[in-house]
Amino acid sequence: MKPLLAILASFLFCSCADMFVTKTDVPGSSATTSATSDSKDYDSKSGVHMVVNCGVGASEPKAIYIRPFCIDNAVFKGDQTASDGEMPIRKALTPVEFAGDLKEQLEKIAPARILKDDETPRTGWLVEGEFVLVDGGEPLGRFFLGTFGVGRSILALHVKVTDVDKGMVVYEFDMAGGSRFQGRHGTVRSSGLGHATPFDLVNASERIYLVLSPNAFRYGQRSNVALH
Numbered sequence: 001m002k003p004l005l006a007i008l009a010s011f012l013f014c015s016c017a018d019m020f021v022t023k024t025d026v027p028g029s030s031a032t033t034s035a036t037s038d039s040k041d042y043d044s045k046s047g048v049h050m051v052v053n054c055g056v057g058a059s060e061p062k063a064i065y066i067r068p069f070c071i072d073n074a075v076f077k078g079d080q081t082a083s084d085g086e087m088p089i090r091k092a093l094t095p096v097e098f099a100g101d102l103k104e105q106l107e108k109i110a111p112a113r114i115l116k117d118d119e120t121p122r123t124g125w126l127v128e129g130e131f132v133l134v135d136g137g138e139p140l141g142r143f144f145l146g147t148f149g150v151g152r153s154i155l156a157l158h159v160k161v162t163d164v165d166k167g168m169v170v171y172e173f174d175m176a177g178g179s180r181f182q183g184r185h186g187t188v189r190s191s192g193l194g195h196a197t198p199f200d201l202v203n204a205s206e207r208i209y210l211v212l213s214p215n216a217f218r219y220g221q222r223s224n225v226a227l228h
Helices: 001-016 084-106 139-148 197-212
Strands: 018-021 023-024 032-034 065-066 075-077 112-114 126-133 155-161 168-178
Touching: 023 126, 075 084, 075 112, 084 112, 084 126, 084 139, 084 197, 126 168, 126 197, 155 197
Parallel strands: 065 112, 065 126, 075 126
Antiparallel strands: 018 168, 023 032, 126 155, 155 168
């Protein structure tokens, strides 16, 4: 019975829609951690690059400034709009939508603001990047064979975090993910038969927050506990 439960649990985990950092490289360390990713989804060549002092990563910025991610060179396809005529507009508005999602998440770390075209940050962190692939997938495929990965959405992007005060990039990483094996019904994190990209953008912004937070879920914290 226990092996069966373990298999079912692993299946459910693998089917969850989410975004993941595909590879991590820490300069100055002999350890390299690579996250398992499906090459059919997205093949990332680079990873996380950290500029650290004695192995201590940058944290606790005074403020966070977000520049809408570049989407000029991104592949933008799949189910995104009601008609193909709207695709150029939706592509242009995707960075705006994502910047809003990212601001909502990163405000949990420090006061966050979306920069206008003519603005530059003077302190704290600057978060910017570019979209590589925005694929909304196919609802028809998700309806019939979504639990097998047919019609799934894919989002791939590159993220760069700069410490404005020090004038250096402190974190830089690639992310990829999507609806994965969600079927017609969807979940809180995936759309089912609806447009999947808005869900992927929210999931990506949340993953960036989790990546940049030392302990986002407050694991290990307790009150009024004495060790004997």
